[in-house]
Amino acid sequence: MDIFGRLTIESLPFYSAIAASGAAVTVLGALSVAAVITYFGAWRLVVFQWLSSVDHKKIGIMYIMLALVMLVRGFVDAAMMRSQQAIALNSDGYLPPGHFDQIFSSHGTIMIFFMAMPFLSGLINLIMPQQIGSRDVAFPFMNAVSLWLSTAGAALVLISLVIGKFSTAGWTGYPPYSGLEFTPGVGVDYWIWAVLISGFGSTMTGINFLVTIIKCRAPGMTMFRMPLFTWTVFITSVLIIFAFPALTVACAMLALDRTLGMHFFTNGMGGNMMNYINLFWLWGHPEVYILILPAFGVFSEVVAVFSQKRLFGYISLVLATMAIGLLSFTVWLHHFFTMGSSARVNSFFGTMTTIIAVPTGVKVFDWLLTMYRGRIVFKPPLLFTIGFLVTFVIGGLSGVLLALPPIDYLMHNTTFLIAHFHNMIIPGVLFGYLAGYMFWFPKAFGFKLNEKWGTRAFWCWIVGFYVAFMPLYVLGLLGMPRRMEHYEIAAWQPHLIVAAFGAFIILLGMICLGVQLWVSIRDRKEALDLTGDPWNGRSLEWATSSPAAPYNFAVLPKVECRDAWWDMKQRGVAYQRPEKYEDIVMPKNTFAGAVIGAAGFAFGFAMIWWIWWLALLSLAVIGAAIIVRASNDDDEFVMPASEVKAIEDARFAQLAKAPKNAMEGEPGFAGQPAPEPAA
Amino acid sequence: MTVKNARALRWQSCASTILAAAAAAVLCGGCSVLDGPVLSPSGPISLAQRDLLFKAVAIMMIVIVPVFVMAAIFTRRYRGTNRKARYTPNFDFYWPLEIIVWGVPAAIIVWLSLHLWHYTYQLDPYKEIDPSVKPLQVQAIAQDWKWLFVYPEQNIAVVNELAMPVNTPVSIAITSDTAMNSLVIPALGGQIYAMAGMQTRLNLLADKTGTFWGRNVQYSGRGFADQQFRTLAQPPADFDAWVEKVKQSRKALDATAYDALAKPSQKVPVTYFSGVEPGLFDKIIAKYSHGDSDRAPHHVNAGTTD
Numbered sequence: 001m002d003i004f005g006r007l008t009i010e011s012l013p014f015y016s017a018i019a020a021s022g023a024a025v026t027v028l029g030a031l032s033v034a035a036v037i038t039y040f041g042a043w044r045l046v047v048f049q050w051l052s053s054v055d056h057k058k059i060g061i062m063y064i065m066l067a068l069v070m071l072v073r074g075f076v077d078a079a080m081m082r083s084q085q086a087i088a089l090n091s092d093g094y095l096p097p098g099h100f101d102q103i104f105s106s107h108g109t110i111m112i113f114f115m116a117m118p119f120l121s122g123l124i125n126l127i128m129p130q131q132i133g134s135r136d137v138a139f140p141f142m143n144a145v146s147l148w149l150s151t152a153g154a155a156l157v158l159i160s161l162v163i164g165k166f167s168t169a170g171w172t173g174y175p176p177y178s179g180l181e182f183t184p185g186v187g188v189d190y191w192i193w194a195v196l197i198s199g200f201g202s203t204m205t206g207i208n209f210l211v212t213i214i215k216c217r218a219p220g221m222t223m224f225r226m227p228l229f230t231w232t233v234f235i236t237s238v239l240i241i242f243a244f245p246a247l248t249v250a251c252a253m254l255a256l257d258r259t260l261g262m263h264f265f266t267n268g269m270g271g272n273m274m275n276y277i278n279l280f281w282l283w284g285h286p287e288v289y290i291l292i293l294p295a296f297g298v299f300s301e302v303v304a305v306f307s308q309k310r311l312f313g314y315i316s317l318v319l320a321t322m323a324i325g326l327l328s329f330t331v332w333l334h335h336f337f338t339m340g341s342s343a344r345v346n347s348f349f350g351t352m353t354t355i356i357a358v359p360t361g362v363k364v365f366d367w368l369l370t371m372y373r374g375r376i377v378f379k380p381p382l383l384f385t386i387g388f389l390v391t392f393v394i395g396g397l398s399g400v401l402l403a404l405p406p407i408d409y410l411m412h413n414t415t416f417l418i419a420h421f422h423n424m425i426i427p428g429v430l431f432g433y434l435a436g437y438m439f440w441f442p443k444a445f446g447f448k449l450n451e452k453w454g455t456r457a458f459w460c461w462i463v464g465f466y467v468a469f470m471p472l473y474v475l476g477l478l479g480m481p482r483r484m485e486h487y488e489i490a491a492w493q494p495h496l497i498v499a500a501f502g503a504f505i506i507l508l509g510m511i512c513l514g515v516q517l518w519v520s521i522r523d524r525k526e527a528l529d530l531t532g533d534p535w536n537g538r539s540l541e542w543a544t545s546s547p548a549a550p551y552n553f554a555v556l557p558k559v560e561c562r563d564a565w566w567d568m569k570q571r572g573v574a575y576q577r578p579e580k581y582e583d584i585v586m587p588k589n590t591f592a593g594a595v596i597g598a599a600g601f602a603f604g605f606a607m608i609w610w611i612w613w614l615a616l617l618s619l620a621v622i623g624a625a626i627i628v629r630a631s632n633d634d635d636e637f638v639m640p641a642s643e644v645k646a647i648e649d650a651r652f653a654q655l656a657k658a659p660k661n662a663m664e665g666e667p668g669f670a671g672q673p674a675p676e677p678a679a
Numbered sequence: 680m681t682v683k684n685a686r687a688l689r690w691q692s693c694a695s696t697i698l699a700a701a702a703a704a705v706l707c708g709g710c711s712v713l714d715g716p717v718l719s720p721s722g723p724i725s726l727a728q729r730d731l732l733f734k735a736v737a738i739m740m741i742v743i744v745p746v747f748v749m750a751a752i753f754t755r756r757y758r759g760t761n762r763k764a765r766y767t768p769n770f771d772f773y774w775p776l777e778i779i780v781w782g783v784p785a786a787i788i789v790w791l792s793l794h795l796w797h798y799t800y801q802l803d804p805y806k807e808i809d810p811s812v813k814p815l816q817v818q819a820i821a822q823d824w825k826w827l828f829v830y831p832e833q834n835i836a837v838v839n840e841l842a843m844p845v846n847t848p849v850s851i852a853i854t855s856d857t858a859m860n861s862l863v864i865p866a867l868g869g870q871i872y873a874m875a876g877m878q879t880r881l882n883l884l885a886d887k888t889g890t891f892w893g894r895n896v897q898y899s900g901r902g903f904a905d906q907q908f909r910t911l912a913q914p915p916a917d918f919d920a921w922v923e924k925v926k927q928s929r930k931a932l933d934a935t936a937y938d939a940l941a942k943p944s945q946k947v948p949v950t951y952f953s954g955v956e957p958g959l960f961d962k963i964i965a966k967y968s969h970g971d972s973d974r975a976p977h978h979v980n981a982g983t984t985d
Binding site: 396 | 728770874
């Protein structure tokens with residue numbers, strides 16, 4: 001009986017048709033993935049080339065696949081919320097009681113922890129080592145562990161749809177409501193352990209990226225020659241390392257409250273919920289910048305490449321990134337001006353918050369000035385960038401308004417706040433990642449994504465965004481609180497119907513993304529990236545082949561200035577065959593990462609359902625995997641120079657067939673990089 | 680050439696679609712939002728909050744309008760197919776521009792910060808509105824899922840209805856007997872969290888008579904959506920009559936009645952209690968704070984209520 005803890009047959013979702021169909025979709029989704037792999041007879045490839053991989057590029061691709069799956073799941077949640085609110089005037093809507101609360105909790109949790117974080121880690125993994133001219137990240141094995149711990153967290157959120165229920169305490173899990181007294185079920189535990197386990201992965205990712213940037217740069221790649229994307233990753237990694245421990249501590253203490261009956265955040269017995277809220281936002285505010293700084297980095301790369309011009313104000317952009325990173329730790333209290341702090345405290349944190357608008361504003365102007373006197377080619381990544389620039393300043397405006405404590409007193413906890421942070425996160429974070437996805441896709445797979453469908457996706461996303469979220473600003477001014485399952489004020493409904501229609505347009509955007517991927521894979525032969533440099537790029541990731549060889553660079557590049565690859569093309573030293581190749585030492589694949597991830601998942605599941613023997617067993621497995629891996633000195637292999645030469649010869653043969661510049665013939669192409677004429 | 684034109688045309692038509700959609704959204708929102716509680720306030724606090732909102736929006740247009748203009752002009756003029764536009768591929772630094780892009784936002788933020796400090800002190804929810812007038816004391820207690828308002832001076836208590844005389848400051852002491860809640864009356868001001876074992880405070884004043892809605896806006900469980908109350912801002916004579924009406928109630932709020940009331944319940948109708956157990960509010964706080972002196976409110980200038 002006790003062998004399954006508090007897990008019983010009643011935990012299966014047969015109590016409501018909607019919950020049961022959600023579970024069915026989740027299970028069928030997993031089964032169809034397995035079916036597809038079987039159909040293609042690809043199990044051997046998946047298991048031995050991917051699950052066990054420590055290659056940063058493959059890990060990056062797997063991260064992004066995880067992010068895209070979770071994007072779909074998070075979007076379904078959003079669509080359900082919008083449709084519920086569109087009809088729930090003086091009625092209970094179509095969702096069973098308590099279901100809406102789970103949906104808003106899982107939507108936020110998924111989008112932040114399991115869509116944005118993996119997308120970010122994926123893009124960075126894929127590109128950053130190549131941008132700094134490195135063969136790998138500093139700790140390839142730890143990279144795999146991070147991936148599989150993130151996946152374990154995501155799997156816990158997904159499985160909560162099938163076994164048991166998810167949290168109703170929102171993505172922030174505020175106590176005392178999230179304590180045992182008010183939410184005794186497994187929901188909050190699902191949330192805690194998903195966040196805790198993936199948070200471990202994120203912390204290690206931050207350490208990995210930081211060390212990589214500090215220690216693995218190519219010769220000549222000084223800090224102030226690094227591409228801006230790498231700079232933003234550098235600052236983001238620092239933020240991850242400092243911020244995530246706060247989240248880990250807050251969640252662990254909440255878990256102690258719930259599992260061992262402690263009283264850190266309970267109403268009575270000396271507990272204090274204000275401590276949780278402080279700890280949570282000590283992580284939570286830097287987290288916003290953790291997500292958005294790399295997106296700023298993507299915009300910086302994209303705007304320069306597609307304006308065919310140097311990035312304007314490089315030093316300013318770097319300093320602004322640093323300033324944002326520093327300031328992000330000084331503003332957390334603005335998430336709870338309404339907790340009763342004195343005017344002195346609120347004024348300080350309000351002022352610090354408005355100050356962040358300065359470096360952010362600088363960035364916006366520098367990107368605009370990059371386009372000034374450029375030759376702009378409107379590819380989908382640039383469309384997302386322009387859409388971001390225009391839309392983001394509206395979010396900045398509402399953000400500064402909310403930073404003024406007296407206005408926050410009125411607008412806090414209303415849909416105005418919801419509109420504000422979606423106004424930052426959709427155009428800022430998601431558009432950035434989608435721009436990066438379309439920009440760097442050829443680097444990952446060797447062919448370009450379909451531009452027509454990319455453009456359609458962009459227009460659906462941006463129009464859908466305005467139609468879905470501008471009404472929420474209005475509703476906030478009408479006083480509508482967030483998280484309302486139903487309401488009695490008739491004046492709200494028209495706006496909620498418009499917002500639901502906006503969600504429908506965004507659905508079209510999601511479909512366009514899917515079609516784009518499908519069409520691009522089908523027609524890949526017509527969009528092959530033979531040169532490895534499909535956009536006439538500026539930084540070193542475009543110097544490798546597409547997809548890049550396992551070692552990225554056969555010979556490490558020598559960097560002499562910013563825009564290193566552009567400079568090499570200009571000096572005519574790009575694509576040069578080295579005199580001789582050398583042996584390259586590479587990390588061996590290992591299953592230890594995937595084992596730790598699987599055991600992490602089992603541990604989380606056991607802690608949620610109080611299956612103590614399984615918790616101990618999975619901890620033992622994790623410990624054993626670490627010991628075995630750490631005792632193994634034979635974790636590298638040597639790729640002989642002859643093999644490197646074979647791979648590189650094939651590349652040069654392909655280059656010989658390729659056009660001199662992949663952008664040649666594009667309308668708006670400004671010409672090859674050429675030696676500058678004497679002034 | 681035709682291909683290029685088609686491309687530019689599509690770009691423009693899409694841009695105009697998006698502008699039209701945005702304008703439509705703003706317009707259709709505009710008409711009703713002006714009558715909404717935030718932009719059409721009924722008290723000096725919410726009025727000052729709205730003025731700050733307008734001022735801040737206006738000053739920030741100095742940055743935002745140029746972004747829109749530059750984005751529109753640059754993307755059109757410097758499109759790659761326009762060979763007549765000047766092209767300077769190496770133009771990446773110009774110090775007067777750097778000074779402008781750092782200086783102008785910084786100047787705006789300095790202006791804004793000064794206003795921020797001024798208004799934050801002026802509109803501190805803990806600050807008495809008019810020190811020369813003794814405010815009406817109310818104690819608000821958040822329960823699952825309703826609001827209990829105790830009038831200690833009148834010795835009455837009301838569920839889900841808050842009456843106040845117009846043009847008289849009201850000082851509401853707030854606590855919670857359940858999860859964290861947040862009290863707001865959008866037409867008058869707010870909000871402040873209600874937390875168990877602690878007291879927070881909200882000072883308000885209605886300068887127009889009327890019925891305004893107020894509610895909990897911090898999600899607290901199943902009955903959250905219906906956890907709302909009516910605020911009646913009345914002429915003093917009507918308020919006195921209201922107090923008399925409540926005093927007519929045969930129900931009294933003793934310890935037993937309170938415990939029954941505090942149990943979770945949804946869509947609770949307005950209920951009047953004549954006679955309240957002495958020190959009820961402090962007892963509810965003490966239930967959780969265990970005499971922890973740190974929990975005592977530090978800068979209550981309205982004075983404690985019993």
